[in-house]
Amino acid sequence: xxxxxxxxxxxxxxxxxxxxxxxxxxxxxxxxxEKIVGYPTSFMSLRCLLSxxxxxxxxxxxxLVGTKHPLLNTARGFVYDSRNNLQMRGxxxxxxxxxxxxxxxxxxxIHDSMVSGIYPSQRNLAEITELIHTAFLVHRGxxxxxxxxxxxxxxxxxxxxNKMAVLSGDFLLANACTGLAQLNDTKVVExxxxxxxxxxxxxxxxxxxxxxxxxxxxxxxxxxxxxxHGALLAKSCQAAMKLARHGNESQNLAFQYGKHLxxxxxxxxxxHTFVKSGSEPAVFSLxxxxxxxxxxxxxxxxxxxxxxxxxxxxxQIDYTKLRGLIKTERGxxxxxxxxxxxxxxxxxxxxxxxxxxxxxxLENMACAVTKF
Amino acid sequence: MSLEGTGKCHTVTLRRHAVMAAGKxxxxxxxxxxxxxxxxFYISEMALFQQQHITWEDLPVPYRVVTGHVPLLxxxxxxxxxxxxxxxxxxxxxxxxxxxxSAEELSLTRLQQEEEQTVPPMRRRRRxxxxxxxxxxxxxxxxxxKLKDPFSLAxxxxxxxxxxxxxxxxxxxxxxxxxxxxxxxKGKAFRPMIVILMAxxxxxxxxxxxxxxxxxxxxxxxxxMIHTASLVHDDVIDDSDTRRGKNTINKVWGERKAILAGDFxxxxxxxxxxRIGNNTVVSxxxxxxxxxxxxxxxQLGSKENENERFKHYLEKTFKKTAxxxxxxxxxxxxxxxxxxxxxxxxxxxxxxxxxxxxxxDDILDFTSCANLLGKPSAADLKLGLATGPVLFACxxxxxxxxxxxxRFSSDGDVDRAWQYVLxxxxxxxxxxxxxxxxxxxxxxxxxxxxxxxxxxxxxxxxLVLRRDK
Numbered sequence: 154x155x156x157x158x159x160x161x162x163x164x165x166x167x168x169x170x171x172x173x174x175x176x177x178x179x180x181x182x183x184x185x186x187e188k189i190v191g192y193p194t195s196f197m198s199l200r201c202l203l204s205x206x207x208x209x210x211x212x213x214x215x216x217l218v219g220t221k222h223p224l225l226n227t228a229r230g231f232v233y234d235s236r237n238n239l240q241m242r243g244x245x246x247x248x249x250x251x252x253x254x255x256x257x258x259x260x261x262x263i264h265d266s267m268v269s270g271i272y273p274s275q276r277n278l279a280e281i282t283e284l285i286h287t288a289f290l291v292h293r294g295x296x297x298x299x300x301x302x303x304x305x306x307x308x309x310x311x312x313x314x315n316k317m318a319v320l321s322g323d324f325l326l327a328n329a330c331t332g333l334a335q336l337n338d339t340k341v342v343e344x345x346x347x348x349x350x351x352x353x354x355x356x357x358x359x360x361x362x363x364x365x366x367x368x369x370x371x372x373x374x375x376x377x378x379x380x381x382h383g384a385l386l387a388k389s390c391q392a393a394m395k396l397a398r399h400g401n402e403s404q405n406l407a408f409q410y411g412k413h414l415x416x417x418x419x420x421x422x423x424x425h426t427f428v429k430s431g432s433e434p435a436v437f438s439l440x441x442x443x444x445x446x447x448x449x450x451x452x453x454x455x456x457x458x459x460x461x462x463x464x465x466x467x468x469q470i471d472y473t474k475l476r477g478l479i480k481t482e483r484g485x486x487x488x489x490x491x492x493x494x495x496x497x498x499x500x501x502x503x504x505x506x507x508x509x510x511x512x513x514x515l516e517n518m519a520c521a522v523t524k525f
Numbered sequence: 526m527s528l529e530g531t532g533k534c535h536t537v538t539l540r541r542h543a544v545m546a547a548g549k550x551x552x553x554x555x556x557x558x559x560x561x562x563x564x565x566f567y568i569s570e571m572a573l574f575q576q577q578h579i580t581w582e583d584l585p586v587p588y589r590v591v592t593g594h595v596p597l598l599x600x601x602x603x604x605x606x607x608x609x610x611x612x613x614x615x616x617x618x619x620x621x622x623x624x625x626x627s628a629e630e631l632s633l634t635r636l637q638q639e640e641e642q643t644v645p646p647m648r649r650r651r652r653x654x655x656x657x658x659x660x661x662x663x664x665x666x667x668x669x670x671k672l673k674d675p676f677s678l679a680x681x682x683x684x685x686x687x688x689x690x691x692x693x694x695x696x697x698x699x700x701x702x703x704x705x706x707x708x709x710x711k712g713k714a715f716r717p718m719i720v721i722l723m724a725x726x727x728x729x730x731x732x733x734x735x736x737x738x739x740x741x742x743x744x745x746x747x748x749x750m751i752h753t754a755s756l757v758h759d760d761v762i763d764d765s766d767t768r769r770g771k772n773t774i775n776k777v778w779g780e781r782k783a784i785l786a787g788d789f790x791x792x793x794x795x796x797x798x799x800r801i802g803n804n805t806v807v808s809x810x811x812x813x814x815x816x817x818x819x820x821x822x823x824q825l826g827s828k829e830n831e832n833e834r835f836k837h838y839l840e841k842t843f844k845k846t847a848x849x850x851x852x853x854x855x856x857x858x859x860x861x862x863x864x865x866x867x868x869x870x871x872x873x874x875x876x877x878x879x880x881x882x883x884x885x886d887d888i889l890d891f892t893s894c895a896n897l898l899g900k901p902s903a904a905d906l907k908l909g910l911a912t913g914p915v916l917f918a919c920x921x922x923x924x925x926x927x928x929x930x931x932r933f934s935s936d937g938d939v940d941r942a943w944q945y946v947l948x949x950x951x952x953x954x955x956x957x958x959x960x961x962x963x964x965x966x967x968x969x970x971x972x973x974x975x976x977x978x979x980x981x982x983x984x985x986x987x988l989v990l991r992r993d994k
Contacts, residue, residue, distance in 0.1 A: 206822045297779035315780055316762050320821060327815040334811035342807055343799035349792035357700050357785050
């Protein structure tokens with residue numbers, strides 16, 4: 154989609170489409186939404202984590218305490234509620250299922266199996282989505298041993314951490330696969346498997362782009378971010394519709410919601426450090442949206458110059474300084490506009506569903522991603 | 526229990542009870558039942574009917590080693606014990622074999638000689654591969670000349686396998702390179718070959734022509750993809766340098782990308798599987814993915830108890846190697862035949878061949894040179910894994926016990942363990958065990974209607990045992 158048409162949404166940033174004031178607090182929105190689907194959506198905390206294999210891993214991961222292996226942070230995220238709301242995807246799938254209502258044909262065998270407005274297969278799908286998401290959180294944390302230096306701690310620890318990360322990620326993926334098989338719908342299996350492929354492609358190129366050579370344009374940023382952050386949610390929402398035998402139209406709307414919400418959420422996440430006026434030191438990825446957009450605006454030469462300005466003798470980047478530089482240009486505001494754009498596209502998709510608590514919850518989430 | 530009648534009469538009675546008891550035993554250990562029941566009752570014959578007071582120490586080592594599996598079964602056998610004659614015999618056996626003894630040197634040939642003398646003809650025939658008859662279908666394996674080499678039989682179907690797999694791996698740039706890396710046609714394609722032959726054998730058995738269905742061909746590709754994906758991950762877990770004569774993906778591109786490539790291959794396999802459109806087949810092969818991971822987890826831990834160790838080893842072997850072959854075979858049979866017995870035949874063939882394959886692999890780790898295999902040997906020891914030969918050797922050299930528990934981590938452990946193994950008959954015993962699995966595989970596959978493919982599958986077990994790489 155042309156950049157120009159996105160700019161036309163600038164005006165929408167401050168417009169609230171709904172009469173009800175939408176809560177800007179993401180956490181509140183999520184916890185309200187959880188009530189609608191019947192229970193806290195911490196599927197992962199019980200069934201999977203209590204399995205022998207993961208208990209085994211947990212025991213081993215304890216040995217990683219004090220090391221610098223990323224798996225430790227991921228594991229912490231399971232225990233403490235992080236800002237990222239690890240269960241978000243599952244929640245959205247459940248809400249979407251509820252918002253779409255029962256399957257159109259009353260003679261279908263699944264018709265009477267609804268519990269709290271959601272079919273068991275849809276609940277299972279929500280759990281599977283979380284399993285896949287978590288598996289990749291874990292696999293993302295694998296460390297390249299060649300890049301190990303003494304400051305990372307003993308090599309043995311990194312190797313061990315890697316081993317645990319591979320095994321636990323694989324375990325989660327395997328459970329997702331058997332879960333998918335039990336849905337008894339090969340089309341859904343195909344869809345979600347393709348989502349897994351998308352996530353891999355997205356993450357793969359995350360690790361490929363390096364700081365200075367930036368070939369990432371805005372359009373390719375969106376494509377890649379869709380792969381790594383949007384595909385799973387979008388396709389899961391679509392699959393949830395399929396499971397309830399909803400038609401192509403509903404499937405497409407659900408897909409669109411998932412896609413735009415995920416992109417909006419990523420943008421929101423990327424923008425936080427640029428928008429919140431705090432005094433804490435900045436830490437952000439050079440692949441995050443505001444930076445990418447900034448790079449496109451200033452061009453490669455000025456960018457290289459700016460990088461040099463903020464690097465010290467050891468070529469380490471002072472991120473706070475860099476943030477300051479970036480804020481002087483329009484990268485941040487473009488990212489903000491794009492965030493609003495996606496939030497509103499998500500809202501649009503929900504408009505076509507019948508009004509319900511679940512639909513409102515999804516709309517609230519779409520609004521919340523545009524707020525800071 | 527009545528001791529009347531001749532020794533032969535009681536043998537028959539006891540055997541019948543054994544078969545009944547074996548039928549009650551759980552699947553994972555039925556291999557051992559099949560292996561041990563003849564031995565068990567030979568021994569029990571000696572003990573009970575010849576009224577020799579044979580103690581554990583008197584028992585020749587090969588018997589002891591083979592019967593050593595019995596403690597693994599002891600729980601199960603114990604459950605089968607009962608008031609009747611067979612049950613009582615089992616109970617006595619359980620108690621008796623619970624005694625561990627000191628090592629004694631005895632060669633396998635003496636065991637064979639003794640068997641020739643005392644084993645009734647029927648039992649001897651079990652060991653002769655070529656005389657498996659199952660009514661009403663007669664299995665006649667003709668002279669070797671007529672047997673077609675399994676590789677050449679499957680050749681045409683295998684020809685474009687790797688190219689077609691690569692077509693399924695739709696991705697860009699570097700990721701594509703990584704995914705295609707092991708599909709260069711240099712692998713043995715052992716699994717797809719079995720799958721293809723099994724598919725055709727099942728097709729003939731089911732009154733269809735021996736031509737491969739497209740879905741069956743897909744299964745062959747999928748099985749190779751799942752296998753490769755697991756290899757890629759295993760190389761990261763084991764920090765391996767080389768595979769199939771080239772550097773591993775993790776060494777060339779780093780661990781992170783290697784894991785992602787493995788995940789991608791898996792997702793492509795999963796998509797291909799779904800496209801076949803058969804829910805049962807999807808379930809069957811998804812089980813493999815779970816088994817592969819669980820098998821890997823099983824390798825993390827070591828069992829203290831010697832008896833449990835062997836059981837653990839065989840279960841791990843099933844999960845890591847045999848499950849894929851067994852379930853792929855089952856899947857192709859499902860696609861052409863609705864008879865659950867046919868599925869079971871296919872599954873059991875795959876399972877037994879798979880376990881035998883891995884046992885031979887474990888032997889080769891000790892006996893082959895590094896360059897033949899394309900990966901270094903004593904690799905298992907270096908990873909801290911105690912495989913078949915080591916577990917057998919441990920019975921002769923109890924020093925290995927401590928080394929196994931600490932996973933050969935102390936200096937010099939790997940070398941010393943290797944020496945012990947080569948000095949012991951661990952390799953021989955593992956080979957013997959592999960032979961028995963192959964025999965079971967043959968027994969199963971012989972229940973299918975005759976076809977060149979079926980005979981090729983029988984011949985394949987020979988190849989499994991004889992391979993040197």
